[in-house]
Amino acid sequence: MEITPELAKVAQENARVIAQNWPQRPPITVVNGDALDYELPGGKLVIFLYNPFGEDLVTKLLARIESALRTGPSNIWVVYINPVWGNIFDSSPTLSRIYAESIPYDPAEIGFGPDSSDLVVIWQDAKSTPVTDSESVDRQIVMTNFGLRAELAD
Incomplete structure (x- = not known):
């Protein structure tokens, strides 16, 4: 959860990189709000x-x-x-x-x-x-x- 749209986008990109590099890990969900x-x-x-x-x-x-x-x-x-x-x-x-x-x-x-x-x-x-x-x-x-x-x- 991130209230600032710009920071939420950065966190979503970080979560995407983690998912790509470690596909066996549970997914990280980032919500803007x-x-x-x-x-x-x-x-x-x-x-x-x-x-x-x-x-x-x-x-x-x-x-x-x-x-x-x-x-x-x-x-x-x-x-x-x-x-x-x-x-x-x-x-x-x-x-x-x-x-x-x-x-x-x-x-x-x-x-x-x-x-x-x-x-x-x-x-x-x-x-x-x-x-x-x-x-x-x-x-x-x-x-x-x-x-x-x-x-x-x-």
């Missing part, structure tokens, strides 16, 4: 977020996800990179955190931004959540640069 107006499909769904919007919209998105989990058979994963508002997903009774790690950038990516790593946190619908043995999965998400950067607490 407002994430809060989009009807979440049933079945298996991965929602990928890179600190997309502020607290109010993240709260509304979570409400949409929770509604989809209540009303239909769904298996949902939320992959949130730089989860500035990850505490909102942590508060949900319908989702369980299954992964939390700071992932270093590839050396070729260093210098394109101010950081050298990003926090990656994954939640899954609570009814399907596997047992995880990650030591950092329960560490608190801390906002280190208000609205811009998230890290795991020590």
Whole structure:
């Protein structure tokens, strides 16, 4: 889901290249539109977020996800990179955190931004959540640069 048409076209082209280079992978669908107006499909769904919007919209998105989990058979994963508002997903009774790690950038990516790593946190619908043995999965998400950067607490 991408609200900006130009960025949606770039994402669609990236998805096309991935499909061409790795045809065995499940397809990536990019939709141009407002994430809060989009009807979440049933079945298996991965929602990928890179600190997309502020607290109010993240709260509304979570409400949409929770509604989809209540009303239909769904298996949902939320992959949130730089989860500035990850505490909102942590508060949900319908989702369980299954992964939390700071992932270093590839050396070729260093210098394109101010950081050298990003926090990656994954939640899954609570009814399907596997047992995880990650030591950092329960560490608190801390906002280190208000609205811009998230890290795991020590």
